[in-house]
Every structure is written in C-alpha cells, then in structure tokens.
Amino acid sequence: MTVNTTLTTTAEAPGAAATPGNPADRAVKRQRVLDILAESGRDSLLLTTNTALAWYLDGSRVHISLAGDPIAAMLVDGDGDHLVTFNNEAARIAAEELPDGVALHSVPWHGHLHAAAAMLSPGGNPLAEAEVTAELRAARQQFLPGESARYALLCAETAAALTDVLSEATPEATEFGVASALAARIVAMGAEPLVLLCNGAGRGEFRHPLPTHSPLGRRAMAVVCARRNGLVANVTRWVRFDAGTPAELDAEARIAAVEADVFDATVPGARLNGVFAEIREAYSRHGFGAGQWTLHHQGGPAGYAGRDPRATPATDDPVVLNQTFTWNPSGPGVKIEDTVQLTESGIAVLSVDPRWPTALVNGIQRPLALQL
Known part of the structure; x- marks a missing residue:
C-alpha cells in the first residue's frame, strides 16, 4: 500500500508549554516502555488506543468523540517521544495537551495517522501496541x-x-x-x-x-x-x-x-x-x-x-x-x-x-x- 502523507513538525509552536502530566511520573512511564522495547528486541513502539495514550501522556485528551478512535498516535523510541495528530487538531494539542519533551507532528486531516507515525520509526516498522497488550497493561498497574x-x-x-x-x-x-x-x-x-x-x-x-x-x-x-x-x-x-x-x-x-x-x-x-x-x-x-x-x-x-x-x-x-x-x-x-x-x-x-x-x-x- 502506498501512503501519500505529508508530515510537518510543529513541536516549537507557540503555547506548546507543559500541560497535563507530572514530569517525574512521565519519566517512569517512559522507562517502563523502553523496558518493553528492550525485552522485545525492537527499536520503537506505536501507541494507538485511548487507554495507552492517556496513560503514557499522563492525562492528555486525545479524543474528540467519546465513542471514536483517538485523533493522535504516539511513536516511542530510544531517542524520544513523537505525537502525531491531524492538522486540524495540532494547534489545540500543542496549546493544551502536549507535555514537555514530546515532539508534535501533524498530517492532513484526510491523511493516514498510524502510517505517518510509523514512518517516524528508525526502521519504519514499529512494534504495534496489540503485540504487547499484556506488557503495557502491566506497565499501567502500579500507580505513581x-x-x-x-x-x-x-x-x-x-x-x-x-x-x-x-x-x-x-x-x-x-x-x-x-x-x-x-x-x-x-x-x-x-x-x-x-x-x-x-x-x-x-x-x-x-x-x-x-x-x-x-x-x-x-x-x-x-x-x-x-x-x-x-x-x-x-x-x-x-x-x-x-x-x-x-x-x-x-x-x-x-x-x-x-x-x-x-x-x-x-x-x-x-x-x-x-x-x-x-x-x-x-x-x-x-x-x-x-x-x-x-x-x-x-x-x-x-x-x-x-x-x-x-x-x-x-x-x-x-x-x-x-x-x-x-x-x-x-x-x-x-x-x-x-x-x-x-x-x-x-x-x-x-x-x-x-x-x-x-x-x-x-x-x-x-x-x-x-x-x-
């Protein structure tokens, strides 16, 4: 399948200061995900569900419809955290939902969100959330x-x-x-x-x-x-x-x-x-x-x-x-x-x-x- 997606970086957008999230707690969560990657032998992980995204971002809202899919996806690798969202959501995400230390990228509102996030992976083939469901659930168990x-x-x-x-x-x-x-x-x-x-x-x-x-x-x-x-x-x-x-x-x-x-x-x-x-x-x-x-x-x-x-x-x-x-x-x-x-x-x-x-x-x- 050919993915025709334009990827732009908006991490330095005005108003992208820290919003939800506790820096100390987020650091622990990131290490827990890196441990999952180390155990799996993979270089990156793509988070795509509301449960995983809200946990990893420590409280950010990544939905519009309560019954709908998230309007963002997160690529986690050894170099950092990359949140990808649609262009019509990026300004609000940057202003109100983006924790410190997370790079924000946007794709057109009609683009392919998960494919665009996967392109940020060093190998272009990140570990899918569904492959480590149990491991991620275990990472969420002990509250910070x-x-x-x-x-x-x-x-x-x-x-x-x-x-x-x-x-x-x-x-x-x-x-x-x-x-x-x-x-x-x-x-x-x-x-x-x-x-x-x-x-x-x-x-x-x-x-x-x-x-x-x-x-x-x-x-x-x-x-x-x-x-x-x-x-x-x-x-x-x-x-x-x-x-x-x-x-x-x-x-x-x-x-x-x-x-x-x-x-x-x-x-x-x-x-x-x-x-x-x-x-x-x-x-x-x-x-x-x-x-x-x-x-x-x-x-x-x-x-x-x-x-x-x-x-x-x-x-x-x-x-x-x-x-x-x-x-x-x-x-x-x-x-x-x-x-x-x-x-x-x-x-x-x-x-x-x-x-x-x-x-x-x-x-x-x-x-x-x-x-x-």
Whole structure:
C-alpha cells in the first residue's frame, strides 16, 4: 500500500508549554516502555488506543468523540517521544495537551495517522501496541504519585456529585432526570460521563439499566463512570424513599459481605483469576447461589480504562501494590461499587463522600442506601 502523507513538525509552536502530566511520573512511564522495547528486541513502539495514550501522556485528551478512535498516535523510541495528530487538531494539542519533551507532528486531516507515525520509526516498522497488550497493561498497574492524587480527587468528586443529585431526588423524578443532572455535574467537574445508568423500582432486575422516562418510585440505583485526565472513576449508589423491606436490607448487607471477601482477596501477589475464584465462593457463602457470578461481570483493575482488564476465570494478571480496582458484585436488586486503591495499609476507598451514609464492613466504611 502506498501512503501519500505529508508530515510537518510543529513541536516549537507557540503555547506548546507543559500541560497535563507530572514530569517525574512521565519519566517512569517512559522507562517502563523502553523496558518493553528492550525485552522485545525492537527499536520503537506505536501507541494507538485511548487507554495507552492517556496513560503514557499522563492525562492528555486525545479524543474528540467519546465513542471514536483517538485523533493522535504516539511513536516511542530510544531517542524520544513523537505525537502525531491531524492538522486540524495540532494547534489545540500543542496549546493544551502536549507535555514537555514530546515532539508534535501533524498530517492532513484526510491523511493516514498510524502510517505517518510509523514512518517516524528508525526502521519504519514499529512494534504495534496489540503485540504487547499484556506488557503495557502491566506497565499501567502500579500507580505513581501524581496520577494517584489525580485519581483520588476525581473519585471523591464523582461520589460528591452522586450525593448532591440523589439527595434532591424524589419518587416522581424520572431516570432520565437523574441521569441528566449527573451528566451536568460531571461535565462541570471537567470530566466526561462515559457511563450513566439509572433504574427505578420498576426496573430493578436489570444490571446495566440505561435510563428511561420511568419514575424512580420507592427505590433507585444510579451508576456513574466519569473520565478526567484519562482516568475513569466508577461509582454506584442507591436511594430509597421508605425504610426498605427486610429482604432488601438483608440482601444489601449480604452483597457488602461478598465485596468484603473480595477486598480480603485483593492482596499483592494474588492473581486476578484467584481473586475471581474467591468472588464465586463468596456468592455461595453469603446466600446468593453458586451461579450468581454468571449474571454480570464482577469488575477488576481500574484506571485508564473502566476495567483494565475485567477479571474472569482466565485472567491471571498479578495484583500489585498501589494498583487501583473497581469490584462490583451484584445480586437481584442489589449492587455495590466503588473505586479503591491497594495501599501498604490495605484497601483504601477513593470514591468517598463523608456526607453519604455508611456502615463498617470488615473494617472498611461501605455505602448504605440513602434514605430520604
């Protein structure tokens, strides 16, 4: 295939000063990628996904459509970092998204982005991201100080948005009304609402309830996945307008017990498939039945993707210190979900709002349903 692409360099464009990114953290990430190259025996690597680019650039926005492909590609080699974007995106990238030490190149808006980036490789044949998916995922696992601080702030603000919106909810409010109020709060935070779910009392059987015009009724769930600086906070909260039935209160306590067992299994050196095995056993142990895990995904490591990756019986990635997770055990009419980090002191919940009611479960404060 012949690639007809004009490549121009804009690294010295006015306004291309440092924007997102922590220089110390970026240096560690670059070394991690260079280690991958050394292990593979290749001279360069082409990063092309939102997850990899946002991680390596330490928070830069390289998308336009939330559902679209990135509008940039990154060529990493021993000599430096080269970000290639379309000519109609280059000025904004240079002014607002380009970390120090990254050379910016542009191609025509109708050009071939990945081919142009590959041309910058010394041999013209860089290692493709898809060839080292597992290695890059491992490189993202252990969070660094700057991104840990950014993630904790995002998660706390997301939890606060849920508190603010659900505290004002009424039984007559619609699911779309709750979702739209949450969307406004998330965007006002400078974040992007990647997922907004809501179900009222009449739709409680759905695990992924896209909102409808249905009223909330006596009880409702809201779920937010909010992205900022490339990081995705995942939070679920429940609200009710009565005291709750004995069966509901019992199920809520039991699903929190399932989660507590999963937290106990999330320790340095464990494997994701081992943690997943504990999830399966916990459902049986706490009265949900052995097959409950088959009815919805259970979560996994979090960060620059909603789950990075989802845990399954086949995922054997190791658990490491400072890694972040969102486990989301669920049962009929119940679900619990927060974003947490594995620290030297154990599990630290990041998506915390002190205004939300909680109960102590195995030493960790966990959210209750907000009763209005």
